[in-house]
Amino acid sequence: MRKLAAWTLGLTAALGALYWWYAADSRMPADADFALDLAEMRRLADSLPGDKPGEIRYEKVTAFAFPGAMIVAGDAWAKQEMPVYAYQLVYPDHTAMIDAAMTRDLAKPDFMIPYFDEAAQHRVEAALERASFILITHEHSDHSGGVLQHPRLAALLPALRLTQVQLEHQQYMKPATVPTATFAGYQPLRYERMAAVAPGVVAVAAAGHTPGSQMVYVRQADGRELLFLGDVSWKRRNIAAQRERPRFVTEWLIGEDRHAVFGQLKTLHRLAGEAPGLKQVPGHDGEAIAELTAAGFLKAGFIQTGSP
Numbered sequence: 520m521r522k523l524a525a526w527t528l529g530l531t532a533a534l535g536a537l538y539w540w541y542a543a544d545s546r547m548p549a550d551a552d553f554a555l556d557l558a559e560m561r562r563l564a565d566s567l568p569g570d571k572p573g574e575i576r577y578e579k580v581t582a583f584a585f586p587g588a589m590i591v592a593g594d595a596w597a598k599q600e601m602p603v604y605a606y607q608l609v610y611p612d613h614t615a616m617i618d619a620a621m622t623r624d625l626a627k628p629d630f631m632i633p634y635f636d637e638a639a640q641h642r643v644e645a646a647l648e649r650a651s652f653i654l655i656t657h658e659h660s661d662h663s664g665g666v667l668q669h670p671r672l673a674a675l676l677p678a679l680r681l682t683q684v685q686l687e688h689q690q691y692m693k694p695a696t697v698p699t700a701t702f703a704g705y706q707p708l709r710y711e712r713m714a715a716v717a718p719g720v721v722a723v724a725a726a727g728h729t730p731g732s733q734m735v736y737v738r739q740a741d742g743r744e745l746l747f748l749g750d751v752s753w754k755r756r757n758i759a760a761q762r763e764r765p766r767f768v769t770e771w772l773i774g775e776d777r778h779a780v781f782g783q784l785k786t787l788h789r790l791a792g793e794a795p796g797l798k799q800v801p802g803h804d805g806e807a808i809a810e811l812t813a814a815g816f817l818k819a820g821f822i823q824t825g826s827p
């Protein structure tokens with residue numbers, strides 16, 4: 520009887536330790552860091568001649584439903600909505616895009632809320648065809664799928680600015696796939712740390728969540744600043760609480776560089792204190808998007824005009 524009690528206690532302790540390690544632990548490593556030169560980012564945004572975007576608009580195409588404990592290590596398991604967005608930069612005489620959301624065939628029902636906005640997806644599809652450039656924050660299909668599965672992908676390639684690293688990691692784009700020949704002769708965006716992509720728009724390399732992850736800094740014509748984080752953080756809470764996704768997600772499901780993401784969360788937290796006017800846009804945070812919309816930093820719904 521005593522043996523059984525000891526065995527049960529030992530097993531409970533082992534399971535508890537495993538649970539803590541894979542689901543709850545999110546200690547910030549002391550040496551985690553990510554270099555982000557704010558002055559240089561702002562300088563690059565001003566470095567190309569021409570008008571900056573007058574407004575930034577978005578479409579919400581669908582949403583995942585993830586347990587909270589998958590989003591922030593140690594949080595409750597109750598499901599939370601993870602909306603999937605595409606963004607449109609509206610210049611005086613043309614438009615551009617950040618991320619392309621996903622098509623219905625990529626939205627696996629198990630992980631989604633039972634909602635897919637066909638009309639919104641069609642607006643994204645049409646906006647992609649008019650965009651003068653298309654930046655993708657990272658390889659994952661809820662960001663890249665809308666463009667990779669686009670019925671007229673070949674026609675979009677001159678505007679599509681996939682980075683060299685993203686192109687080299689197409690396995691991360693699954694289940695979105697493109698025929699191998701599609702990218703023959705394609706010239707990806709190549710840069711080390713930061714690149715001025717267009718007036719007011721700067722790409723910032725941020726490998727970690729995926730190898731080809733990047734943030735996109737946008738300074739609007741009226742001086743408002745946004746930093747699109749891609750999925751460096753899914754929610755604002757990852758940055759505010761300085762807590763990563765749990766290991767069972769980062770190691771088993773995504774295979775992300777956890778240490779690198781911790782460094783980015785640390786730097787973004789510091790940046791929020793140093794530059795409160797620079798609004799950070801997490802990958803899947805409906806509350807953050809609603810607040811930024813109410814404050815005038817973002818506008819709901821794409822416009823359908825712009826250069827053909």
Ligand SMILES: [Zn+2]
Pocket residue numbers: 659661662750802803
């Ligand atoms: Zn995502």
